[in-house]
Amino acid sequence: MYGKATETAIAAVGRLAEVHDGGTTLLSAASIAETRGLQAPFLSKILTVLATAGIVRGSRGPGGGF
Secondary structure (H helix, E strand, C coil): CCCHHHHHHHHHHHHHHHHCCCCCCCCCHHHHHHHHCCCHHHHHHHHHHHHHCCCCCCECCCCCEC
16 A cells, blocks of 8 residues: 555564654664665665654764664
8 A cells, every 4th residue: 555665664563663762862774774674775865855854853873873
């Protein structure tokens, strides 16, 4: 019914919602991919699109994440 990108976005946002605590806990794309069984490079692209759209917030650098 949905495309791969949509399913990946839903899985990622679902994982972020599970640990949401007001922005204190950040998850890397690799961590989300591992937890959900997703391809990390593709997930990174999807998370970038979601961050650009204002759906998630991303932080770069060591200790960064979404």
